[in-house]
Amino acid sequence: MHGTRAVILGAGIVGAACARELAREGCAVTVVDRGRPAAATTAHGEGNILVSDKGPGPELELAQLSGRLWPRIIDEIAERDADVRDLTEWDPKGGIVVATTDGGARELTKFAESQRAAGVRAETLDAASLAAAEPYVTRDHTAAIHYPDDAQVQPSGAAAALLADALRAGATLRSHCEIQDAVTRSGRLTAVRTTDGDLIEADLFINAAGPWAGELSTRLGAPVDVRPRRGDVLVTTPLPPTVFHKVYDADYVGAVGSSAEDLQTSAVVEATRGGSVLIGSSRRRVGFDDRLRPDALSPIAAKALRLFPALADVPIMRAYGGFRPYVPDHLPVIGPDPRLAGLWHAGGHEGAGIGLSVGTARLVRDLLLDRPTEIDATPFRVDRPAVLGTTEKGRAA
Template sequence: MSEKVIVLGGGLIGTAAAYYLAKSGVKVTLVEARDIAAGTSGACDRAIMVQSKKPGPTLDLAVKSAQLYQELEEELEADMEYRKCGGMIIIETAEEMKAMEEMVRRQRKAGVKVQLLSGDEARERQPGLSEHILGSTWWEHDAEVNPLLVCFAFAKAARRLGAEIRLQSKVTGLMIKNNRVTGVHLSGEIDHCDAAVVALGVWTPLLLKQIGVDVPIIPRRGQILVSERLEPVIHHGFLSAAYIANKLQRNQQTPPSADPYGVGLALGQTRSGSLLIGGSRQFAGYNTETVPEITQKIGEEAVRAFPQLANVRIIRTFAGLRPYTPDSMPILGPVAGIDGLFIAAGHEGDGIALAPISGKITAQMVCGEKPMMDISPFLLNRFNGKVETRGRSEDLWRPAD
């Protein structure tokens, strides 16, 4: 069991890992370059949607994570605006209906008892849904939460258990000696440790490439619109079938005939009354600027599905960077060949849903315990069978670019 662990990254995954490590009795330091939830975790929606996950390892993770969420507010002694509101994936075309029928069949076979509703049944469940909608899925156990509150709740609970939290501290390199992690460089300072967890999301490859570890995480920009406050009008979490199709597209080269912005509807209403309306998927590097054309297309998607939203005012827009991986699954586990180095990143748009289980499994691995789930599908070496590193025979570090 590691005596001291440094967790790099103050988002959903990093704060969850820090909490579960502190809960296990480990001496933990959580390091964040800016503030808690200042990156991707502060630029996303609220969905804990299980039914949108592809059957297999990721769905198994999501089911376990959703179970943890049900007791998390009590465990962390915090209000995270958790609400089991149910989720719907709306269907607009016959082609989408065929695809969603197959997806529902596979979900039900995996134990997630999703229902397929007719258009009239969907409109009865959610008044105001457009007449052209052919149908939707429905699963009552999908939920939502405020991701910023989740991050702060994990961080505060970790601190109560003895964790140190260092904000405004940028990691500039890892110290590796005799093929194991011995510390991190923080803007000129050295903080020694027995293990390090890299939970930096889209910035994970930039750090690990310094020691020759190739991590295939790519930023995938997503844009969200925020409306004025309204009386409750959206009762559940909504995705469109087009959103699911865009999410699962793995090729960075968008076909000319396809939507270059990857727009599909994601819609929910906050406790305060604002609508969060997404979203888009673009490979645009580390650019987080919003694009007027995307704002317009997202608004059009929302109004097509919910015509009564046509006169709702949009008060702001923002964009975040999802950490995309080639197989749409997160990277969890140790880095082969470097003792004490762990990755917990690459969750793309599933970071909210998978945060608790990712943090818990990571803590178990760091502590030398058997993880509560099989992690082999999530190991980094699934991409190339091995991890190439260089210069590990002596103390090595390089400053960030």
């Protein structure tokens, strides 16, 4: 593996995490991005590192792996860069899921029970415990579950920390460098051609282009069905301490897991280190249309007020949105592409890419080195019907 030339196509947090893992193993890593590092999807996320929103299965296992890795990686980087804790704003503050209907309470309780069986810490809160944990949350609730292992980072800062550690290990970065097409020899990807006409040669290429991974994979000759899914967030002016955990309503899991193209909204409320409160969230498939839409922002705000009535008079400072890489079966795409030797994929995490980035990179590293992986990587394989755009029976989807 030492000296292997690896090109990471995408300098968001997933690409940065992959670059770090491979550079520290001695690969000659080049990170290529058509814009600036962490300036697209990564910069438009909330920085969530969650187990609370994932039911038993492969994605939860990847989230649990990532949850173990995040504090260890930050500690490792801190040995070389004392400022990394301030840069990443690592905060293992935990999450609280609140139901406000009887039906929501039943579903939340059932969901938490299934998670506990998979090793997730999920603690039922009574009314007094919830009030102590979140003094400003609604008292009109029917159930609440505390997830101590949920955490948060500042996404751009975390990506910058991972990328900087990769550069310290010898990686190089090429910004404002867009890939036009592929060069193949004997069925193997050997180089990519940029829109400037340059050739970048390597032994392997990792598609970590986030929501643009589908478009990029088509240019490379091995399409994967990764599409953009829009999400929007409101940001309040800085407040005194008001929200102490990541708090969301029990509808959030259903909105994330929905495959519907129309608008899905739920209440997600959390504070940042600077005092602003982030209010989400929405999911809608609108291609790469980047307009902010009142019909998405208004229901987000209304649902957040059901959770935190005290926010009613708080000014909204700004709103932002971004594209999440959506795969129809809601599982990431991680590993080698069997159709084109030399091409790998690391993406399709939708809104969970910040949290799952380091676990994804660890899987990529171990698969490349032919090491045993810490979790089963098979469910994330590239040749799944959902990824290749076919049904289980092989018909076009």
